Amino acid sequence: MSRHVALFAYPDCQLLDVSGPWQVFASANALSKQPLYQLTLAADAPGTLMTNGGLALEASHSLDQLAAFQPLDTLLVAGGSGVARQCAAPEVLKTLYTMASQVRRLGSICSGAFLLAAAGLLDGLRVTTHWRHADELAKRYPALRVEPDALYIESAGRYTSAGVTAGIDLALSLVEADHGAELAGQVARELVVFLHRPGGQSQFSQILRGQQSAGPLRRLLDRLHADPAGEHSVEQMATFMAVTPRHLSRLFKRHLNTTPNAYLTQLRLEQARLALLEPHQAVALERLAQRCRLGGAEQLRRQFQRYYGVSPSVYRQRFASSIQHPLTEADPCPLP
Template identity: 45%
Template sequence: MLPDSHRVAILVYDGVKLLDVAGPADAFAEANKLGADYRIALVSATGEDVTSSIGIRITVEGGVAAEPHPDTLLVPGADLYPRTPVTPDLVDATRDLAARSDRVASVCSGAFVLAAAGLLDGKRATTHWKITGELAARCPKARVEPDAIYVRDGTTYTSAGVTAGIDLALALIEEDHGPDVSREVARSLVVYLQRAGGQSQFSAPLQGPPPRSPALRGVVARVTADPAGDHSLAALATHLHISPRHLTRLFREELGTTPARFVESVRFDIAKSLLDQGYTATQAASLSGFPGYESLRRVFARELSISPAAYQRRFATARRAQNGAAAAGHG
């Protein structure tokens, strides 16, 4: 017996990021092939068609009245936010639809639309790692979690940048139809069902353009591929057949850091990801290339003002709350 239809209203607007719309929509469409019945409606605040961030025109079914009672409201993001204020008509449309929806979700900077509508007050939330600080400043009543791929707080869901909208859609599908369906959708889309770790694994050292120098690109690839290897200045210079002084100058000119600090930053991010996955602090230190726990603890104290154990407890508490809320939704 097929389930009742589930209405998903996606609120689009000029400048909306197309992948924020298409990614989740395609996940829901894949679930329909497995017996789900998601009915997707694209709506806009004005009822007029909109133009996406890459210039592709998006045809809508109408204004907010076109969806009198959505089961899920999804607000995608745009490069507009947080650079510009959310327009009053978009705020009003979001509030209107949210009041009639069973659950509300955002992708990437769509969290700024929810925040402007007052829908994140008193709630845990996330957005793209580059703009979590801005979200926290714009919405001081929300508790922003900068490293989460997605966050559920009650019936409100927020997710990180772009492809995290697919992670969010998979979580919603699992909530509606169980892990078997969401797993098959993930396999069909060739994505992870649940990505290990948080946004920190993508934020650095991958941020910014790749180094111009082939030698420096080689160092970056070598360190990220084997963080626990010997990456002393002498070892890296010998591998590249250049002098330590020349390598140091390349790092300073192109990356604004030293070779040692770069290696440490890679190891730090990998250690955080390992802690997120449940490894002990000692294991995380060893696998990420730190000489020992004490070295890892000093870096955590400097960068986050907390110990590795405290960081892991915070992540575990957030994950338990998220999983507990999901379990309650199944009950």
């Protein structure tokens, strides 16, 4: 029996919020050679609507007509610049609230979280949205527990996700939950995307985060980013900046809300993460930890799990584009 998945779109929604998840489910159908998912595009009313990118979509049903589909397994709400008008539409909010009890999974892509929040469907739950809108979501709806850095979150049967491509990650996670990791992996490879980023993984890399808020630390961060595994003691960093170690720590706290050593550790973890994705290499964890100056294998495991939410071996299995060898403790093929 196929699962019925509906996506709710509206004028000035974000095109990829609709087409990304839709294609994940459609590809699952194509790759399994059977109709695992019945897909429906709904809107305020059936007919043509214009996305904020200028490309038209054709909705086959209105939102209230979805109530006739029983059972409706999953309903996902798109985000986009038109979401404010939907939040101010009482009939839309009422219909969403009514339908919430009739669907197994209710979720949003990007700023679609505002619409679910306006309908009173996220109160008391952990949620996320695009990083640009996270503060506003928390301010408007204080009953929500907004986690601005997560890619997607499931909380009490409600699903919220970050900007645009995170909707693909969310959809892949739903396919995996329904039909297993093998099919989700096939879909990811078909779409040439990673399978699938853990929901708790950061929306930003540490490099991008640092570049956006570095202030007077920019020259030092460029130096650290160029060679994370280099010798970078706090004293050496302070000398480079021509400040005392104590003042350097204050600068890191003020501009990056972290310490020099913690920032450097995160950079080194990113270096290790990228090394795990290198195809055709057997990566010895002990060797990788030494190469990235992260101590030993066990220390690397603990820090990797804490920062990325998965172990190094699981991360490699999910994300490596071409896995030829398992992650091992031995070192049959040393890294250069």
